[in-house]
Amino acid sequence: MSLFEVQQSLSLKQQAYAGIKNAIVLHEILPGSALFERDLSENLKISRTPVREAILLLEMEGWVKSIPRKGTFVSQITAGDVEEVIQIRKALEVLVIELLIPKITERDIEQLNEIYVKQLELVKDSGQFISVDKDFHIYLAELSGNLRLVNLISTISDQIRWFGVSALNLPNRKEQTLKEHAWIIECLKNKDVEKAKEAVLEHIEHTLVAILSSVSKMD
Numbered sequence: 001m002s003l004f005e006v007q008q009s010l011s012l013k014q015q016a017y018a019g020i021k022n023a024i025v026l027h028e029i030l031p032g033s034a035l036f037e038r039d040l041s042e043n044l045k046i047s048r049t050p051v052r053e054a055i056l057l058l059e060m061e062g063w064v065k066s067i068p069r070k071g072t073f074v075s076q077i078t079a080g081d082v083e084e085v086i087q088i089r090k091a092l093e094v095l096v097i098e099l100l101i102p103k104i105t106e107r108d109i110e111q112l113n114e115i116y117v118k119q120l121e122l123v124k125d126s127g128q129f130i131s132v133d134k135d136f137h138i139y140l141a142e143l144s145g146n147l148r149l150v151n152l153i154s155t156i157s158d159q160i161r162w163f164g165v166s167a168l169n170l171p172n173r174k175e176q177t178l179k180e181h182a183w184i185i186e187c188l189k190n191k192d193v194e195k196a197k198e199a200v201l202e203h204i205e206h207t208l209v210a211i212l213s214s215v216s217k218m219d
Contacts, residue, residue: 012046016054019044024063024074025162026127035064035072077163077215085159086208090201092153093137097188097196099144104188108143112185115139120178126168130161136181160207167210176206 010018020040023029035055041048055072058064066072100108119132134157141150168174180203187196 012050013053013057016040016044016046016050017057020051020054021058021063021158024058025158025165026130027162027165029074031074031076033074035074079212079215081159082163082208082211082215085156085163086204086211088156089153089160090204092149092156093140093200093204094197095146095149096141096144096153097200098193099146099149100140101188101191101193101196103145104143104191109185109189112136112139112188116178116181116185119181123174123178126165126174129174130165130168133164133177134161140184163211163215164207166214167207170210170213173210177203180206 020029020035029035037048037051037055040055041051044051055064059066059072063075064072065075115132115136119129119136122128122132138150138154138157141153144150168177180199184196184199184203187199
């Protein structure tokens with residue numbers, strides 16, 4: 001799959017936005033790296049105007065930062081940013097568990113297991129592994145039945161992936177993630193609200209520790 005591969009049905013601006021953002025999230029373009037319109041245009045096979053428009057949108061969202069007379073650079077990942085997003089994620093995912101437990105079905109558990117198996121098969125591909133990790137947590141949110149909650153979790157999910165890609169390179173982090181997902185599924189299967197919340201919080205806390213460790217190595 002090409003680094004900048006995106007759906008051709010999107011407008012040129014949307015294609016440029018999706019391609020550049022995906023490359024940033026997956027650390028194909030590293031934090032602190034300079035962005036050059038011409039290089040991006042050539043990679044995306046798109047003219048420079050939609051690339052320029054996409055960069056402006058990415059800057060509005062905080063993914064990149066323009067410095068007068070120096071250029072445009074991918075934002076750095078800071079420990080403070082990570083901790084803020086993780087705090088939000090904890091609150092949202094605990095609410096997800098509280099809402100989904102009364103309504104979760106055997107078919108829902110089967111779907112979660114299918115996502116788990118897919119992630120297990122992608123353990124050697126960090127980019128795809130973390131993409132399926134996002135699918136796992138978004139599916140949990142969807143089971144809550146609260147569309148606004150799904151949207152909130154979706155909003156921070158790209159930041160979580162951006163923070164977490166490098167953390168997957170830490171020893172045994174993928175294996176630990178899979179064990180934590182399996183335990184979450186088991187708690188949901190038993191419809192144990194408190195244990196499921198504990199499992200989710202433990203998973204997120206371990207994620208925080210791994211991300212902070214990887215961030216410290218970037219400094």
